[in-house]
């Protein structure tokens with residue numbers, strides 16, 4: 001099978017080759033592109049590839065993660081603001097639509113965009129103009145949209161969380177990046193690439209994997225996809241001495257990641273375990289007079305789990321609502337899991 005390096009996306013799998021061909025084919029048409037795929041499958045790399053294949057390649061590529069900020073900050077990030085638009089707006093800010101110029105604007109996790117901003121984005125896509133915060137004058141907008149989501153856009157539309165009209169505007173052409181476990185040969189191919197790259201960069205002496213390590217990697221489901229493979233190997237290379245990666249070196253980090261995958265979201269800190277915690281709390285009787293006081297960690301946990309439930313188990317979206325990063329939620333849940341296991 002041919003080995004491909006498509007603008008930094010490495011693969012020798014025919015499924016990925018098809019994606020590369022489609023990206024190149026539609027590049028000249030210059031239409032809005034939507035990229036789906038599990039976390040870590042390379043959606044941002046694919047978005048950059050769309051840009052680099054297009055006639056806009058010499059122009060800016062601006063990436064915005066819609067899940068990272070609250071509504072006001074996101075509005076300012078996207079559309080910019082005028083000086084004095086809100087407290088702390090001490091100078092004009094251009095915003096992504098303007099900064100993208102005649103280039104590409106990449107909207108990652110676009111399904112998490114709050115409804116009012118979806119309406120403003122729709123106008124930008126339809127009318128090719130937008131109004132910065134604190135301004136009344138529409139400004140022209142020339143860049144092309146590439147959007148992405150690790151959750152289903154059509155499901156977000158059916159749940160009423162994403163505007164159907166915006167869906168059709170952003171999703172003129174769609175690419176689905178297959179998960180790593182479905183890319184024949186890619187686990188070993190990418191593993192060898194990362195081993196070589198980080199060994200060289202960090203002056204380590206790793207040159208190969210033993211058979212057990214290769215088998216373990218082939219059998220593993222890679223829930224975090226290429227990002228997870230890269231991170232696990234980075235950790236292994238940093239912590240160990242070569243020349244060969246053994247299965248024992250991989251075991252710890254692989255098991256750690258699976259602890260989460262094997263427990264459904266509802267079970268992590270919810271359901272039975274949450275009820276147990278509640279019982280323990282009641283038994284401990286945290287009362288003052290006739291008033292019950294809940295510990296701060298408990299309130300925080302309930303708030304986080306409530307947000308995750310509201311977002312149908314989507315941590316990225318919940319993190320957006322809570323105005324924290326998804327990794328903060330993962331870290332806290334890991335701690336609760338450990339507490340429960342004690």
Ligand SMILES: Nc1ncnc2c1ncn2[C@@H]1O[C@H](COP(=O)(O)OP(=O)(O)OP(=O)(O)O)[C@@H](O)[C@H]1O
Pocket residue numbers: 008009010011037038039040041042043044045046108150226227230
């Ligand atoms: N095929 C690939 N070849 C080389 N590196 C890759 C490949 N796919 C992903 N990566 C690397 O994996 C990491 C994650 O990639 P990227 O951010 O593009 O994924 P993503 O799908 O956008 O993730 P998320 O959904 O979490 O935003 C990056 O470090 C990227 O360089």
